[in-house]
Amino acid sequence: MVELTIPDEVAVEGVETGRPVLEVDNISLSFGGTTAISDVSFDVRAGELFAIIGPNGAGKTSIFNSISGVYIPQQGSITFAGEDVLGRRPESIARLGVARMFQNIELFDNLTVLDNIMLGRHNHLHYSLLSAFLFAGKAKRAEVANRRIAEEIIDFLDIAAHRSFPVGMLPYGIKKRVELGRALAMQPSLLLLDEPVAGMNVEETEDMARFILDIRSELGISMILVEHDMGLVMDLADRVLVLDFGHRIALGTPAEVQADPAVIKAYLGEELG
Amino acid sequence: MSTTDTVRPDPAPARPSRAATRSLRGRPALYTSYASELAIFNTGTKKFWVGALVVAVLLLPFALQRDMVALVATVFVFAIGGIGLNLLTGYAGQVSLGQAFFLGVGAYTAAVFGGESSRGVIGLGWDMAIWLPLAGLVPALIALVLAPLAARVRGLYLAILTLGLVFIGEHIFKEADAITGGAGVGRAPAEPIFLGFNLFDRYEVFGYRIDRFTTFYYACFVIFVVMAVLARNLVRSRFGRSFAAVRDRDVAAEVMGVSLLRTKTIAFAISSFYAGIAGALLSIIIGRISPETWNFFLSVEFLAVIFIGGLASISGAIAGAVFVVMLPKLVNNLTGFLPVSSGVGQGGILNVFELQTIIFGLLIVLFLILEPRGLYGLWIRVRNYFKAWPFSY
Ligand SMILES: Nc1ncnc2c1ncn2[C@@H]1O[C@H](COP(=O)(O)OP(=O)(O)OP(=O)(O)O)[C@@H](O)[C@H]1O
Numbered sequence: 125m126v127e128l129t130i131p132d133e134v135a136v137e138g139v140e141t142g143r144p145v146l147e148v149d150n151i152s153l154s155f156g157g158t159t160a161i162s163d164v165s166f167d168v169r170a171g172e173l174f175a176i177i178g179p180n181g182a183g184k185t186s187i188f189n190s191i192s193g194v195y196i197p198q199q200g201s202i203t204f205a206g207e208d209v210l211g212r213r214p215e216s217i218a219r220l221g222v223a224r225m226f227q228n229i230e231l232f233d234n235l236t237v238l239d240n241i242m243l244g245r246h247n248h249l250h251y252s253l254l255s256a257f258l259f260a261g262k263a264k265r266a267e268v269a270n271r272r273i274a275e276e277i278i279d280f281l282d283i284a285a286h287r288s289f290p291v292g293m294l295p296y297g298i299k300k301r302v303e304l305g306r307a308l309a310m311q312p313s314l315l316l317l318d319e320p321v322a323g324m325n326v327e328e329t330e331d332m333a334r335f336i337l338d339i340r341s342e343l344g345i346s347m348i349l350v351e352h353d354m355g356l357v358m359d360l361a362d363r364v365l366v367l368d369f370g371h372r373i374a375l376g377t378p379a380e381v382q383a384d385p386a387v388i389k390a391y392l393g394e395e396l397g
Numbered sequence: 398m399s400t401t402d403t404v405r406p407d408p409a410p411a412r413p414s415r416a417a418t419r420s421l422r423g424r425p426a427l428y429t430s431y432a433s434e435l436a437i438f439n440t441g442t443k444k445f446w447v448g449a450l451v452v453a454v455l456l457l458p459f460a461l462q463r464d465m466v467a468l469v470a471t472v473f474v475f476a477i478g479g480i481g482l483n484l485l486t487g488y489a490g491q492v493s494l495g496q497a498f499f500l501g502v503g504a505y506t507a508a509v510f511g512g513e514s515s516r517g518v519i520g521l522g523w524d525m526a527i528w529l530p531l532a533g534l535v536p537a538l539i540a541l542v543l544a545p546l547a548a549r550v551r552g553l554y555l556a557i558l559t560l561g562l563v564f565i566g567e568h569i570f571k572e573a574d575a576i577t578g579g580a581g582v583g584r585a586p587a588e589p590i591f592l593g594f595n596l597f598d599r600y601e602v603f604g605y606r607i608d609r610f611t612t613f614y615y616a617c618f619v620i621f622v623v624m625a626v627l628a629r630n631l632v633r634s635r636f637g638r639s640f641a642a643v644r645d646r647d648v649a650a651e652v653m654g655v656s657l658l659r660t661k662t663i664a665f666a667i668s669s670f671y672a673g674i675a676g677a678l679l680s681i682i683i684g685r686i687s688p689e690t691w692n693f694f695l696s697v698e699f700l701a702v703i704f705i706g707g708l709a710s711i712s713g714a715i716a717g718a719v720f721v722v723m724l725p726k727l728v729n730n731l732t733g734f735l736p737v738s739s740g741v742g743q744g745g746i747l748n749v750f751e752l753q754t755i756i757f758g759l760l761i762v763l764f765l766i767l768e769p770r771g772l773y774g775l776w777i778r779v780r781n782y783f784k785a786w787p788f789s790y
């Protein structure tokens with residue numbers, strides 16, 4: 125994955141010293157009467173694996189949607205790579221370097237695995253409409269060069285056997301990998317993973333965990349992981365944010381969070397209720 | 398899986414990945430390089446059939462009556478318009494009923510720049526090398542202006558909005574006497590004079606007399622082939638992928654960095670460019686343009702082209718064009734055996750036009766239910782059947 129390198133500043137700085145790539149400040153989001161996010165703040169440092177946990181409906185996906193511009197919080201601010209991104213269109217935030225896996229797979233079903241991953245390269249392909257019509261010169265060179273990157277991602281995720289099938293007909297676990305591949309193809313500096321192992325068996329979960337660790341160690345991409353699998357979160361994450369009913373109830377290292385009375389109460393409450 | 402340990406990102410210099418090193422003999426489905434996989438006519442069989450088809454098309458005028466040659470030229474023209482609509486509706490997922498309007502704009506643009514002026518109707522009489530591109534560009538520009546509006550609505554609303562465009566267009570065409578000749582009158586189309594050669598003249602080539610309409614027929618074929626190849630290129634480029642992404646999941650497409658407005662605008666403009674070229678050529682085949690030609694039913698015929706031929710497929714649009722243009726001829730020949738009349742108000746249960754409309758409607762519904770990929774999908778099934786032969790199930 126030679127060409128999949130990450131901007132120097134991100135790769136060089138360690139987690140401890142890293143300055144924040146993402147700063148979320150006091151955001152609040154509501155839909156009519158329901159409050160999805162209420163006054164939540166956190167930051168994600170360069171190279172960090174940051175986790176967000178919380179019971180169903182706690183607002184985790186809403187936070188992802190706010191970061192990627194699908195929802196616009198009514199209050200607060202979101203700064204990514206030094207730029208205020210609140211209110212920007214999703215495609216412009218994507219261009220700044222935010223990539224994403226969705227909770228419910230959102231692949232382009234009629235496109236092949238390869239084309240889905242190539243779509244992740246969309247903003248790295250700059251040839252003109254005219255050159256696309258002729259498919260010569262710049263367009264062809266760019267396609268061939270980027271195909272090589274896409275093939276490397278396919279090899280990395282071990283999905284070469286599926287590369288020319290439409291993703292609609294692939295099994296769930298493979299679709300999840302393709303979605304990860306499509307996000308990686310964007311060469312993001314921040315990767316949002318919304319329940320990447322939900323519905324997976326132990327083996328598939330281990331594979332996915334290994335991919336996440338590889339991405340972190342070899343590519344140095346900052347990540348936010350939303351996951352209900354507590355074992356995975358506590359194993360992988362540098363820091364954990366705990367949400368309940370849209371509120372931030374804890375933020376700290378896995379050990380700190382696990383010992384937090386508010387967290388224990390929220391999770392016990394859920395189990396009892 | 399035990400293999401995951403070995404598929405770590407490879408820090409060594411870019412190792413040629415699997416597809417690049419494949420070179421299995423006798424396996425045409427495997428490609429030896431990206432470049433060859435990206436080529437269009439990448440197999441020998443495809444090359445052979447395309448070659449055979451081209452020869453057939455070139456020889457056709459020597460075997461057929463003039464009205465049949467005109468019919469085949471109409472197929473090329475419908476294929477051009479159908480490919481354009483398929484880019485917008487099949488690939489980008491934006492159902493448009495407005496194709497007839499853009500065909501009309503193309504026809505009138507061509508007529509204004511390339512037609513003769515007569516009795517208060519404008520005609521500049523320029524060369525086809527100028528009016529043909531303009532016949533595409535003017536509709537494309539109009540589409541660019543309308544796109545911000547059209548890109549904001551989707552599904553049924555876009556269909557209704559573009560339907561409105563056809564009605565408004567028909568009204569404008571009827572009123573703008575200086576350009577269109579007005580309702581019930583019409584005007585002469587553009588003159589097919591390309592770089593000084595009149596494509597409607599008789600020519601002698603190697604002692605062979607080439608008939609009056611034949612040169613124009615060849616011109617339609619060449620324009621069709623060029624535009625089909627360009628479209629085929631477009632759909633495998635980043636633009637084609639973004640069309641499909643917007644069609645399949647628009648929110649995800651945006652989150653991947655695809656601008657919805659930009660993508661829909663490009664699809665709309667390109668589709669209108671194709672429609673405009675088709676309209677200009679169609680008006681020359683018809684011989685006279687009246688404002689009533691560019692109506693809702695023409696739009697439905699183009700939808701029939703792509704729904705019957707196959708959504709999101711260039712070959713499908715071509716197959717659909719053959720079908721939609723040839724079917725009326727077939728129906729006409731059958732009228733002797735059916736209780737239908739050949740014109741309006743001549744008795745019988747139905748007239749031919751009503752029967753055609755009913756058949757198109759039924760076919761669209763049948764294909765939508767049974768084979769959404771249209772004739773192209775049927776062909777794929779047949780081909781796969783024979784690929785597996787003799788082990789077919
Ligand atoms: N588009 C929307 N319209 C209305 N309400 C919404 C919308 N999106 C989210 N909500 C509400 O916001 C709250 C938070 O939802 P969200 O999807 O962010 O939860 P979550 O933490 O991701 O839950 P889960 O673990 O089930 O995925 C819920 O009450 C949900 O019903």
Ligand SMILES: [Mg+2]
Nearest residue numbers: 184185186227
């Ligand atoms: Mg969620």
